[in-house]
Amino acid sequence: MARMTSPPDNDAMPETSLPTPDTVDIDALRGGHIKSFVHRRSHITPSQQAAIDALMPQWSIAYKPAVVNLEKVFGRKAPVILEIGFGMGETTAKIAAARPDDNFLGVEVFNAGVGAMLKRIDETGLQNIRIIQHDAVEVVRDMIAPDTLAGVHVYFPDPWPKKRHHKRRLLQPPFVQLLASRLAPGGYFHCATDWENYAE
Numbered sequence: 001m002a003r004m005t006s007p008p009d010n011d012a013m014p015e016t017s018l019p020t021p022d023t024v025d026i027d028a029l030r031g032g033h034i035k036s037f038v039h040r041r042s043h044i045t046p047s048q049q050a051a052i053d054a055l056m057p058q059w060s061i062a063y064k065p066a067v068v069n070l071e072k073v074f075g076r077k078a079p080v081i082l083e084i085g086f087g088m089g090e091t092t093a094k095i096a097a098a099r100p101d102d103n104f105l106g107v108e109v110f111n112a113g114v115g116a117m118l119k120r121i122d123e124t125g126l127q128n129i130r131i132i133q134h135d136a137v138e139v140v141r142d143m144i145a146p147d148t149l150a151g152v153h154v155y156f157p158d159p160w161p162k163k164r165h166h167k168r169r170l171l172q173p174p175f176v177q178l179l180a181s182r183l184a185p186g187g188y189f190h191c192a193t194d195w196e197n198y199a200e
């Protein structure tokens with residue numbers, strides 16, 4: 001892996017392409033891969049939009065196809081938990097408040113959710129949450145180095161209940177293998193769903 005010793009901007013270190021497990025068909029992850037979300041024209045409240053306008057630079061990291069320096073973006077060395085699809089951020093904020101010694105990296109595509117999460121960070125004063133607004137598959141593939149994460153949380157991923165839509169589900173074997181490769185030894189994966197056939 002080619003890595004420069006002193007990153008030009010400390011937020012991200014240039015990488016050509018990160019290693020992925022041999023068994024992961026990376027083309028299946030993107031390229032031909034179908035996204036697990038659709039860009040909905042969802043309602044965003046004025047206060048969520050105001051939070052995005054004012055707070056994105058402070059609490060979010062822009063997607064780049066380069067490994068992110070997590071110690072730099074959180075301003076400390078601590079275990080990092082990745083949460084994919086935090087929705088409105090309620091659970092994320094509760095867990096981050098209960099675990100002040102851990103860093104929480106939340107990835108979400110949904111604008112109103114990002115606005116709501118930023119509002120929560122502002123209102124609670126939580127210091128241990130950062131946000132990336134981008135497709136989590138690309139974030140994990142491109143920005144998270146192998147053997148990095150202390151944990152991964154995925155709570156109630158979109159169920160895509162119709163059988164013909166199952167291919168849109170976020171948690172498919174290639175992506176789960178990729179996630180596993182990003183976990184540090186002893187790291188954990190915590191997922192909740194109320195769809196039995198998704199859990200299976």
Ligand SMILES: C[S@@+](CC[C@H](N)C(=O)[O-])C[C@H]1O[C@@H](n2cnc3c(N)ncnc32)[C@H](O)[C@@H]1O
Nearest residue numbers: 036037085086087108109110135136155156158
């Ligand atoms: C059903 S919601 C669950 C939200 C929250 N975890 C909860 O339990 O209330 C699933 C969320 O995952 C997000 N999502 C789906 N696919 C994603 C992806 N590839 N990258 C980032 N977020 C994604 C959606 O935008 C949505 O907000």
